[in-house]
Amino acid sequence: MIETQSLPLKTQMKKTKYATIMVVSDEQRTETFRVNTWLLRHSKQALLTLAAICIGLLVGLVALTTLHLKTASNNQELQGKVKALEDHNSVEAAAKINELKKTEKTILQLQEYLNERGANNPTPKTQENSATDPQPLGGAYHPIAGEIPFTSRYNQNAISLLEKIRNTPIGVPHDGYLTSRFGSRANPFSNQGEEFHPGLDFKAPYGDPIHATADGKVVFAGVMNGYGNVVRIAHSSGYETLFAHMSVIRVTLGQSIKAGDTVGEVGSTGRSTGPHLHYEVRLNNQPLDPEQFLTINTAQNN
Numbered sequence: 011m012i013e014t015q016s017l018p019l020k021t022q023m024k025k026t027k028y029a030t031i032m033v034v035s036d037e038q039r040t041e042t043f044r045v046n047t048w049l050l051r052h053s054k055q056a057l058l059t060l061a062a063i064c065i066g067l068l069v070g071l072v073a074l075t076t077l078h079l080k081t082a083s084n085n086q087e088l089q090g091k092v093k094a095l096e097d098h099n100s101v102e103a104a105a106k107i108n109e110l111k112k113t114e115k116t117i118l119q120l121q122e123y124l125n126e127r128g129a130n131n132p133t134p135k136t137q138e139n140s141a142t143d144p145q146p147l148g149g150a151y152h153p154i155a156g157e158i159p160f161t162s163r164y165n166q167n168a169i170s171l172l173e174k175i176r177n178t179p180i181g182v183p184h185d186g187y188l189t190s191r192f193g194s195r196a197n198p199f200s201n202q203g204e205e206f207h208p209g210l211d212f213k214a215p216y217g218d219p220i221h222a223t224a225d226g227k228v229v230f231a232g233v234m235n236g237y238g239n240v241v242r243i244a245h246s247s248g249y250e251t252l253f254a255h256m257s258v259i260r261v262t263l264g265q266s267i268k269a270g271d272t273v274g275e276v277g278s279t280g281r282s283t284g285p286h287l288h289y290e291v292r293l294n295n296q297p298l299d300p301e302q303f304l305t306i307n308t309a310q311n312n
């Protein structure tokens with residue numbers, strides 16, 4: 011007979027409870043384990059929590075892997091674009107270098123031509139200036155000891171040429187259609203008889219801007235008989251340009267002008283059949299055909 015000692019109820023509640031688990035390996039052998047009953051009750055929740063954490067880690071790992079692959083793909087695409095851009099820049103740079111070489115060759119040819127023409131030589135002395143020259147007329151010719159190096163002169167010549175070009179009327183004062191050319195034409199009012207037309211007429215909407223075709227100075231800005239509102243610009247090259255029938259004059263007398271500046275707006279003042287620009291190029295007050303100044307490729311286009 012086994013005696014059991016009864017413990018107070020409060021003491022029994024404080025006492026840890028265990029459960030016995032029997033594992034049968036075979037008919038001859040069994041094993042038993044004592045497991046805390048609290049762990050048994052909470053093991054399911056713990057396992058579920060652990061499973062949720064594992065699933066969360068797995069999802070995070072998949073997302074991180076996907077992001078890594080996407081980043082790698084983007085980097086590869088970006089590297090491809092950079093390579094293509096580098097190749098494009100290389101081709102563009104090579105093309106520009108080739109064009110610069112062509113330009114250099116042209117400038118060399120220009121320099122040679124200027125040398126052949128004597129354009130680089132000093133201005134010849136006048137008879138008055140040479141009165142004290144000890145060398146008599148018809149004296150022996152002494153050539154210049156050395157040629158002027160290309161590198162020391164071509165930039166100066168290029169600047170000089172550019173300055174002359176800037177002061178020579180080149181290009182169009184307006185990009186409208188030509189409606190009347192230089193020379194004889196039928197009277198635009200009666201269509202009978204002929205009259206001399208000293209310039210070009212450009213069809214243009216009323217109020218369109220009119221642009222100077224060269225650097226210069228305004229020598230007239232006002233009303234001229236038959237021409238209506240007129241602006242005349244004198245250029246240091248000796249040429250003079252005239253713009254007529256303007257609705258508004260945008261410059262003043264004596265004003266310095268740069269090529270491309272707006273000198274006025276298209277109108278129909280004076281002897282005019284409608285809004286248009288009348289444009290003239292003059293040399294020594296004699297009208298020239300402005301069409302030969304519209305482009306440097308005129309001779310090739312004809």
